[in-house]
Amino acid sequence: MSIAARTRYTGGTRTAGCLRLLTLPFRTAHRLFRPSRQDRISDPAITAAQVARTAVGGAATLWLIRSYPLQESAADVAADQVLELFLSAGVLLVAGPIALACFVLSARPSVRAVYCRRLAGPAAGFAALLGSAVGLWFLLLGGAVQVTQALGGMPIVGALVSTAGVLFGIPFGAAAVVLSVHYTFRVGDVSEVLPPLLSPVLVWSLFVVQALDGPPVAAPPAVHALFVAGPPVSVTLLSVWELQRLRTRHHLTIRRALGRSTPFAC
Template sequence: MTSTTRYAPRRARPGFFAAPFVLASRAFRPARPGRITDGAIEAAQIARTTVGIAATAWMIYAYPMQESASAIAKDKFAEILISAGVLVVAGPLILALFVLAARTPARAVYLRRLKGPLTGFGALFVSVLALFLLLQDSGGARIAAQFGAFQIVFLLLALLTVLFVVPFGLTAAVLCVHYVFRTADVHEVLPPLISPLLVWAMFGVQYFDSSPVAAPPSVRILFLIGPPLSVTALSVWELRRLRTHFGVTIRSALHRQRPLTR
């Protein structure tokens, strides 16, 4: 009688140009074992994003543009960076309040689960810091001068670092907003609680910004108020679905359920 040993297939290593995107996905995608995942919630989020993209494309097609296509693209990218900045500031504060509000033993569990969000925060911080040191006021050239005869080696390494960090940082900015800085790794109720705060903060930014197209005021108001209202409604529905299908509520997450009375 012979026995055979099965080996798990080795994960293929990404190439240099694909590595920034793969590593950014690993850094910002929630990965806690046992985390509640619901296909209906994920489908609703994808549907909302698809409708939003289609509506934006229709508005740009239907009305004359007041800005160039490149300017519109830059504005949208700037909004993503602002959203990431809002999460960098508000995310740790909300996480701290959530953990402090939780009763034992939940508090100790959530403290251990902070590893996921901290991984995302650390990855984004390191990428931004590296770009700042290398690109701000020719920082890379000034640092290379300190290496004397080996400065060409440093410059080559700095170039490779920039080629890696730029796509990693751009992907990280998008994914940290989409996955709300991996707060689902701490608890499933956190993303629907934080998402409305993010979109209403962006509503305040867009309110004072000029419209990229010459649309009627009613259309502009609809496109301005639509995203925060739809995200808020989706978050409320997500919290309700967590309660009705999985028995998860904010009170239960904090271990503050009211005791049953007979």
């Protein structure tokens, strides 16, 4: 191998290594929060409809912001969006376990054991999100430095551990919040009927918050009401269609998922 080729190879290897290191928090979060059950039903039409609804919603929001003057600064609008995302994760942290418990307990004993085994995926998502929040809080308060000193080590070691942990934890935590909301904490690993049942609960909870909050732009009341009610209504309709498609195309209903109608298929 020539010197030039060796230099290109070494440079390419280092670049790939740096990219893998920089994307490690995001890849780890995706691995933890993406549903991974091997026999899970994956319908391309449902996925395409969800992507289309998100794209239309994003485009409509951009149109609203460009068409009407902001009533607060752009930074405040962005902060409100981030706050809503964290609020969504908080709602799921409460509603998710309740929904899973009700679903599993409502299932026939013959299939309840199957669902109990599948709870490992959602449990990993819940634990990862809570663990990242607690871990960041611990590191930002200097916990690693204090532990290192208590063990008789050098404070610089604790500082390096804290720095590395924060650099990993912040992007991982941000990705965890986004993916936990997108995949509804992997409840689809338990049964495919759970995401369309849980998603409307999430969006209607946010609807109450948005209805109490003032409009971000100086739009007419009718336009503001449309944009506030549009997301929960569209998600609810999409969830109803998804349940209908699971029934007609994959012969999976809520009763069958609960083992109350034969054959059991989920």
